[in-house]
Amino acid sequence: MEPYSIVPGNHPPPDAVAAHEPAAARLPRANPHEVAHILRGVGEDWARLRPVTDTEAWKAVAARLAPDTLDRLVATGRAAARRPVTPLTASQWRTYTRTGDRTAYEKPWYERRTALADLLVAYTLAPDGDVLDALVDMLWATCEETSWSFPACYAVEHPLELPDPEKPIVCLFSALTGVGLAESLHILRPVLPAELVARIEREVTSRVIDPYLEDDHWGWLYNRPDMNVNNWTAVCGFGAVGAACYLVRDEKRLATILCKAARSMEEYLQTFDPDGATSEGPSYWSFGFGSFCQLADLVERRTGGTWDWFGAPIVERVARFPLDSRITVDSWPTFSDCDAGARFPGPLLVLLSERFAVPGLMDLAGTPSASWTWKNANGPVTQALRSLAAGTTAPPRPMPLPEPSTWFRGVASLTARVNAADPETLAVAVKGGHNRELHNQNDIGSLIVRVGGEDLVVDPGRGLYTRDYFNEHRYEFFVNRSFGHSVPRPAGLEQAEGLDHRAAVLALDRSKHCDQVAYDLTGAYPSDGGELRLLKRTVALHRGDLPRVELTDAFAFAAPATAESAFVTFGEVTVEAARVVIRGERAALAISLPAGTTADVHTEDVQLAFAVRRTSRIAVRPVKPAESTVLSFVLTPL
Known part of the structure; x- marks a missing residue:
C-alpha cells in the first residue's frame, strides 16, 4: 500500500477508503x-x-x-x-x-x-x-x-x-x-x-x-x-x-x-x-x-x-449513497449530525444519474425526497442556476427499491428491512465505527428501529448549532453524548471521544431470513477505570412469520458492576411487568424485559436543529451487579 503521508502520525482513519x-x-x-x-x-x-x-x-x-x-x-x-x-x-x-x-x-x-x-x-x-x-x-x-x-x-x-x-x-x-x-x-x-x-x-x-x-x-x-x-x-x-x-x-x-x-x-x-x-x-x-x-x-x-x-x-460509489444508505424505501438513518427527513438536491441526482447511468438516482430525483428549491439552501445562487438548467423539477417517479439489507464495511453500518417495498415495514439500522468520525457523536453501537413509517427507537440526530456545539463543550449536549443514544452504559460509563475509541466487527451474517451483526464495543469506553473487560452487542432483524428485532448486550467486568442497556425514543413510554411499550404517532413497539431487570425512564426536552423534542431514555438494568451479565431483548411491532 502506498504511503498516505510522509508526516509521522498522519494516518487515514480506519473507516476511510484511503486505509483500504x-x-x-x-x-x-x-x-x-x-x-x-x-x-x-x-x-x-x-x-x-x-x-x-x-x-x-x-x-x-x-x-x-x-x-x-x-x-x-x-x-x-x-x-x-x-x-x-x-x-x-x-x-x-x-x-x-x-x-x-x-x-x-x-x-x-x-x-x-x-x-x-x-x-x-x-x-x-x-x-x-x-x-x-x-x-x-x-x-x-x-x-x-x-x-x-x-x-x-x-x-x-x-x-x-x-x-x-x-x-x-x-x-x-x-x-x-x-x-x-x-x-x-x-x-x-x-x-x-x-x-x-x-x-x-x-x-x-x-x-x-x-x-x-x-x-x-x-x-x-x-x-x-x-x-x-x-x-x-x-x-x-x-x-x-x-x-x-x-x-x-x-x-x-x-x-x-x-x-x-x-x-x-x-x-x-x-x-x-x-x-x-x-x-x-x-x-x-x-x-x-x-x-x-x-x-x-x-x-x-x-x-x-x-x-x-x-x-x-x-466517486461512483459515493454517488450511490442516497440509494444504498436507506433504512426503509423512503427514509434515512439520522446518525451523526443528520436531520430527519433527509432530502437531496434534485439537480445533483440528475447529474449523477446521467453521469454514471444509475436510473435509481433519476427516480429519486422525481420523488418528494429530492429538493429543487433554493430557499435557504447553503448556496442559493448556485443551486438556483443548476435547478433552472435541469428544468426545476423531474417527472414524478416511484421510489426505487432498496436491497433487503446494506452493509458499509468502513463505517461498519448495517441497515435491514423486512419488506423493501413497504415504507411502513419493520427496519433496523445500527452502526459501529469510531468516536472521531466527521461531525462525530459518541454513538458507537447506536441503534434505530423503524416501523409504521416512524423511528420508535431513535438516534436523535443533529442538535441546534451554537458556539458551544463545536467547542470543548460539544459532548455536554444530549445528542452528542452516548447517553443520548441507544447504546449500553456499563458500570455507569459513557463512551469517550477519540479515534482510539472504536468498535470491532465480530460477525456479520446476511441472509434471506435474517440479517445479523455483532460488535465488540469494549473499546468505545474509557479504559482507565478498569471495570469493563468486554462488551459485545449483537443486533438481528428476523423476517418470516414473526418479524422482530433481537438485541443482545453481553457484559464482562473485573468485579461485580451494573450493566445497562438503553433505548432512546421520541414516543410515549409505558413500563409494564415484562415489557416496555413505545407508542408513536402511527405505530407502537414492544420491548421485552429480561428476567431480573428493572426499567427506568429519563425524560427531558432536547433541542434539535429545528425543534425541541420531548425525548425519553429507557434504561434497563439487572437488579444485582454481577461480573457477567447478558441482557437480551426482543422488539416486536404491535
Missing part, C-alpha cells in the same frame, strides 16, 4: 504547465449557462419549464425586487460573539442570498428593468458586506468581536458567496454597470481566490496529523476554485489553482468509506459531495472535457 484502497480516490495527475496548455485551447463558451444577452439560449431554458412554474419564478423575483435589501448589522454579528447564538446573523444572511437567487432567476427568464435595478442593489450590498463569512466560521480564524475587512477568510459561506457572485457576473456582465463588474471581480478575487491560492494554512485544505479533511474541503474548494474558473483569465494562474485543488479534492475523496458511505450522513453528502461534484463539473467544462474528476472509482 487508496487508488480508488486518485484523480488523474496533471501539472500546471499541462493544464495551462489545455486552458489556452478552450473557448469562452465553456460554461453551462450563457450570458443573459443570449436570448435564444434563455428562451430555451424558459421553454423547458411548466407555464405555472415560469409564472411563479418570475413573480417571486419581482416581489423580491419590491422589498428593501435585508440589513446585516454589527449587532447581529455581535449576538454570536456575546451569546453563541448563530441565527441572529445567519437568518438575514440567507434571506439576502435567497433574494439574489430569486432576482437572478426572474431576470434571466423575463428581463425587467425593476428587477435589474434590484439585482444591482443586491450585488452592490453583497460587495459592501464586511465579511461574507458567518460569525461562527470567522471566529475559528480570528476570535474578534467584529470582522476585520483586512482579514478575509475562506470558509464555507464566504466561498459559496464568491462562486455565487462569479456565476451571477458571468450571466449578467453585459447588462451591469462597468463599475459594479470591476467591484465584484475585485472583491471575489481578494476575499476568496487569492487567499485560497496564496495561503496553505486553512485547516480544511489538506490532511494534518491532528485533523482530517471533511465537507469543508469540498465546499470551500468549490467556492474558491469555481469562482476562479469564471474570473481568472491568466491560464498559468488558473492552472496552478486547479492543480492545488486537485490535491485537496483527492484527500477529500479519501475520507469516504470504501463502499461509498460518509460518516457525516445524508445531509453532508448533499453539502460536501454535492460541492465536489459541482466543482468537478466546472473543471471538466473549463478544461474542454479533458480533466475528468468523476473518473476516480470512489
